[in-house]
Amino acid sequence: MRLSEIGMGRLLRVSSALIILGLVVEIVSLVWYHPLSFVLFAFVGISLIGLGILVYLISLAFVATRSTENRNST
Amino acid sequence: VGGAVIAMLVVQIVLSIILASIFLIRPSVTSATAWKILAFIGLCALPFLCIVGGMNTHMQRSEQTQFCISCHAMVPYGQSLYVDDPSYLPAQHFQNHRVPADMACYACHADYSIYGPLKDKMRGLTRIYMQYVSTPPNPIRIPGGYQNGQCLHCHLGARSFEENQIHAAVMDSLKSNQMSCLTSGCHDTAHNVAQLSHVKFWRPGQ
Numbered sequence: 001m002r003l004s005e006i007g008m009g010r011l012l013r014v015s016s017a018l019i020i021l022g023l024v025v026e027i028v029s030l031v032w033y034h035p036l037s038f039v040l041f042a043f044v045g046i047s048l049i050g051l052g053i054l055v056y057l058i059s060l061a062f063v064a065t066r067s068t069e070n071r072n073s074t
Numbered sequence: 075v076g077g078a079v080i081a082m083l084v085v086q087i088v089l090s091i092i093l094a095s096i097f098l099i100r101p102s103v104t105s106a107t108a109w110k111i112l113a114f115i116g117l118c119a120l121p122f123l124c125i126v127g128g129m130n131t132h133m134q135r136s137e138q139t140q141f142c143i144s145c146h147a148m149v150p151y152g153q154s155l156y157v158d159d160p161s162y163l164p165a166q167h168f169q170n171h172r173v174p175a176d177m178a179c180y181a182c183h184a185d186y187s188i189y190g191p192l193k194d195k196m197r198g199l200t201r202i203y204m205q206y207v208s209t210p211p212n213p214i215r216i217p218g219g220y221q222n223g224q225c226l227h228c229h230l231g232a233r234s235f236e237e238n239q240i241h242a243a244v245m246d247s248l249k250s251n252q253m254s255c256l257t258s259g260c261h262d263t264a265h266n267v268a269q270l271s272h273v274k275f276w277r278p279g280q
Contacts, residue, residue, distance in 0.1 A: 008101070008104075009101040009102060010101075012097050012098075012101035012104060012113070012117070013097070013098055013101055015094075015097070015117050016094040016095070016097040016098035016101075016117065017098055019090065019094045019117060019121050020091055020094045020095065020098065022121070023087050023090055023091050023094075023121070023124060024091075026087060026124060026128045027084075027087060029128070029132070030080070030083070030084075030128070030131060033135075033140075033141070033144065034144060035141070035144060035145050035198075035202055035205070036202065036206070037132070038132045038135075038136060038198075039199070039202060041128055041129075041132055042129075042132075045125075045128065046125055046128075046129075049121045049122075049124065049125055050125070052094075052117065052121060053117065053118050053121055053122060056113070056117040056118055057118070
């Protein structure tokens with residue numbers, strides 16, 4: 001599937017949702033004073049936030065791809 | 075962990091959540107240049123700083139005595155810090171503040187090499203696995219034994235340590251780890267958790 005078919009808006013929504021979820025996990029891990037809180041943050045929180053950032057960067061690549069396509073068509 | 079550091083991290087997280095919520099509800103706002111910059115801040119820069127800040131906070135927290143003894147298997151080791159007997163090496167260090175009381179476990183058990191904190195974290199994860207998935211060994215043993223380097227990190231160069239005739243006589247063996255500081259007849263009483271029911275405890279402030 002090409003990035004243009006997914007749409008930048010949807011990518012931004014997915015990225016935002018992942019980041020919010022990851023940050024909520026981070027807050028829970030900071031409030032929860034337990035050895036497992038580090039595991040929760042390191043494996044769940046960081047993965048979600050990292051994936052959110054990655055999706056956002058992919059959306060930037062989508063903008064770059066779209067502007068190149070527009071330039072070629074004109 | 076400093077309250078100000080936590081407060082700054084919380085502000086970062088809240089700000090990041092607010093910005094991300096805006097882009098979740100109305101992603102179309104990013105068509106304007108100013109919002110594009112805000113999107114980069116809210117969906118890339120701030121979340122990255124939140125990861126760094128969170129990791130730093132968790133690493134510092136895991137150095138605290140309270141954190142170590144929050145694991146069920148470590149509770150008797152925490153109790154052994156209050157044994158009212160100077161021959162108990164960890165208790166003597168803890169009660170006389172020869173190590174910072176709030177970082178007592180870390181001060182004596184940390185790996186002080188360049189990748190030490192990372193190795194310690196990996197070992198910590200192994201122990202969490204033993205606690206929750208497998209079975210913790212009984213008694214708990216340090217893989218590879220207790221290294222003299224952890225004692226020498228503080229004591230080496232200290233006048234009372236170096237001028238002690240017994241230490242001076244075996245200094246090379248101690249430095250090369252051929253002879254353990256915990257050798258029988260020297261400092262051989264560490265936590266000794268099996269004997270905790272037979273010892274007297276020190277109560278601070280009494």
